[in-house]
Structures are given as C-alpha cells and as structure tokens.
Amino acid sequence: MKKVFIALALAGVSAATSLGAWAEQPAVASDSAVKALFTQLGLNAKKVNTTPLDGVVEVITNRGVFYASEDGRYLFQGTLVDVQNKENLTEAALSGVRLEGVEQYKDSMIVYKADKEKGKITVFTDITCGYCRKLHRELEDYLEAGITVQYLGFPRGGMGSQGYKDLMNVWCAEDQQKALTDAKAGSTPKEVKQCNAPVAEHYQLGQSFGISGTPAIILSDGSMIPGYQPAAAISVAIDQLNTKS
Known part of the structure; x- marks a missing residue:
C-alpha cells in the first residue's frame, strides 16, 4: 500500500481531473490563526481552503502548498492524495496557482x-x-x-x-x-x-x-x-x- 501511495503522489495522478472538483472547495471563513502561524514562519499565506480531512486546511503560500490544523497549531508539507479516486489534490491546487501566475x-x-x-x-x-x-x-x-x-x-x-x-x-x-x-x-x-x-x-x-x-x-x-x-x-x-x- 505504501508503494502504491508513493507512486500515485509522484506521478501526479489525475491532477487535471481533480482540479475541477478542487476548485469547488470553499475558502475557510475564519483563517486568522492559520495565517498568523505562517506569518511567524516568514511565509505569506495567500489563501486558506478546506480539505476533505476534518480539521485540516490547505494553505496556498508564496512557497507552495502547505497543510495546517484549523487552530493554527500544527503544520505539515507533503502530497495529499485521494487514493480511492486516484487524485493528487496537492498537484491540482498547484495547477490552479500556476495558471493564475502564468497569466499574470x-x-x-x-x-x-x-x-x-x-x-x-x-x-x-x-x-x-x-x-x-x-x-x-x-x-x-x-x-x-x-x-x-x-x-x-x-x-x-x-x-x-x-x-x-x-x-x-x-x-x-x-x-x-x-x-x-x-x-x-x-x-x-x-x-x-x-x-x-x-x-x-x-x-x-x-x-x-x-x-x-x-x-x-x-x-x-x-x-x-x-x-x-x-x-x-x-x-x-x-x-x-x-x-x-
């Protein structure tokens, strides 16, 4: 199972497909604690979005995509993969960021x-x-x-x-x-x-x-x-x- 998970993450599975679904994820209404955490770390949290994981939010920053607990206490960086649907949700989020930046x-x-x-x-x-x-x-x-x-x-x-x-x-x-x-x-x-x-x-x-x-x-x-x-x-x-x- 571990090898399958890593393979999916590295391959960027179904990033384009998941981008459409991921775009529907709403931003977090109150994200001040999360943004404060990233400010302390010298990072600019541009946008905080919900994820399929309870209590975990996706944070779009000036250094890529991170994940954090909703209370701003815990932070981690890595690839979030929906194994059941074979979707690399992190790559999908980055794809949207890249398109906006290239256009800009x-x-x-x-x-x-x-x-x-x-x-x-x-x-x-x-x-x-x-x-x-x-x-x-x-x-x-x-x-x-x-x-x-x-x-x-x-x-x-x-x-x-x-x-x-x-x-x-x-x-x-x-x-x-x-x-x-x-x-x-x-x-x-x-x-x-x-x-x-x-x-x-x-x-x-x-x-x-x-x-x-x-x-x-x-x-x-x-x-x-x-x-x-x-x-x-x-x-x-x-x-x-x-x-x-």
Missing part, C-alpha cells in the same frame, strides 16, 4: 512563437543551467513541432547572484530574444543600467509553484514537468491535452 506575467515573458502553433509551454530558465541551454539549442525542434516557448527567469543562485544580474540584463536588452540566445551560448549579457525587469517577481512566482531547479516546464493545464524534455515528448503531452479539451 504573460506580458513580461520572452517568447519564441511557432508559426503553426498547436500549444505553448512556459519555461522557468536560468542562463548557467546546462539543461536550460540544451533546451534552447533545440528551440527550432520545438517551433517546428508547433510548440511556442515562452520564458520566465529563475536565477538558481537567488536574487543576489550573478545569474540574477545576467538575467536582468537579458530581460532589459533591446533585443531580448537575441540576448537570451547569446547568453545561453556562453556570452556575458551586456549590462543595461536603470533596468526594471521583473526577474525577481518571476523568481518568487516560481518558488510559489514549488520550483527548486531549472528548467521547469508549465503546460497549458497548469501541470509542471520538472526538468528538460525533448520536443517530441512535449509534443505528445500537448497532443494529449488537446485531445482532452
């Missing part, structure tokens, strides 16, 4: 649009990440497969790192696409003074999605693929989503 920052993405688009992926990327560079080297494969690639910045070293400064310069470049391609090829981005690109916001958004490394690929249903995947694999995933819709 759509105007600050660096986008490579496919001529015959059949789907889009949103990729959290870093310049120094080896697999991020590999994905970008294969950009034409994605575009030829009808996959538009839209990037958000995620400096793995944090907002005080050189990677953050480099991403800022890329996002502030006059030609963002060329700057990102050059940077992925190993060139140091040209410094742009008085740059106000929202890379810090991208980074914080990624953390709220549960991202800890790059590349992280968000599909159109809000599900996430943590790591590099070739264009052929992403194409199959998009075809499956298009078939469902």
Whole structure:
C-alpha cells in the first residue's frame, strides 16, 4: 500500500481531473490563526481552503502548498492524495496557482512563437543551467513541432547572484530574444543600467509553484514537468491535452 501511495503522489495522478472538483472547495471563513502561524514562519499565506480531512486546511503560500490544523497549531508539507479516486489534490491546487501566475506575467515573458502553433509551454530558465541551454539549442525542434516557448527567469543562485544580474540584463536588452540566445551560448549579457525587469517577481512566482531547479516546464493545464524534455515528448503531452479539451 505504501508503494502504491508513493507512486500515485509522484506521478501526479489525475491532477487535471481533480482540479475541477478542487476548485469547488470553499475558502475557510475564519483563517486568522492559520495565517498568523505562517506569518511567524516568514511565509505569506495567500489563501486558506478546506480539505476533505476534518480539521485540516490547505494553505496556498508564496512557497507552495502547505497543510495546517484549523487552530493554527500544527503544520505539515507533503502530497495529499485521494487514493480511492486516484487524485493528487496537492498537484491540482498547484495547477490552479500556476495558471493564475502564468497569466499574470504573460506580458513580461520572452517568447519564441511557432508559426503553426498547436500549444505553448512556459519555461522557468536560468542562463548557467546546462539543461536550460540544451533546451534552447533545440528551440527550432520545438517551433517546428508547433510548440511556442515562452520564458520566465529563475536565477538558481537567488536574487543576489550573478545569474540574477545576467538575467536582468537579458530581460532589459533591446533585443531580448537575441540576448537570451547569446547568453545561453556562453556570452556575458551586456549590462543595461536603470533596468526594471521583473526577474525577481518571476523568481518568487516560481518558488510559489514549488520550483527548486531549472528548467521547469508549465503546460497549458497548469501541470509542471520538472526538468528538460525533448520536443517530441512535449509534443505528445500537448497532443494529449488537446485531445482532452
């Protein structure tokens, strides 16, 4: 039973199906104790929702999904799975958060649009990440497969790192696409003074999605693929989503 539970949790079972049902879960009327607990821990509790478990609430934070007792005394982090219905409720909650976040920052993405688009992926990327560079080297494969690639910045070293400064310069470049391609090829981005690109916001958004490394690929249903995947694999995933819709 333990192996089955872990397999379901890791596989993200039926996340898209459960998202519809999970969206019907109401917010908790009085959530001050829970929010106070998260404030003490340095976390921003954006929303507190009910769960199928008596006395346990779901908390959407700036660092992902947590669970807490209704009185704000106990806190735990993990994956909540409805074994009977084979639904990963945690992934469903995160999928909704990701869709909202991607929509919020759509105007600050660096986008490579496919001529015959059949789907889009949103990729959290870093310049120094080896697999991020590999994905970008294969950009034409994605575009030829009808996959538009839209990037958000995620400096793995944090907002005080050189990677953050480099991403800022890329996002502030006059030609963002060329700057990102050059940077992925190993060139140091040209410094742009008085740059106000929202890379810090991208980074914080990624953390709220549960991202800890790059590349992280968000599909159109809000599900996430943590790591590099070739264009052929992403194409199959998009075809499956298009078939469902």
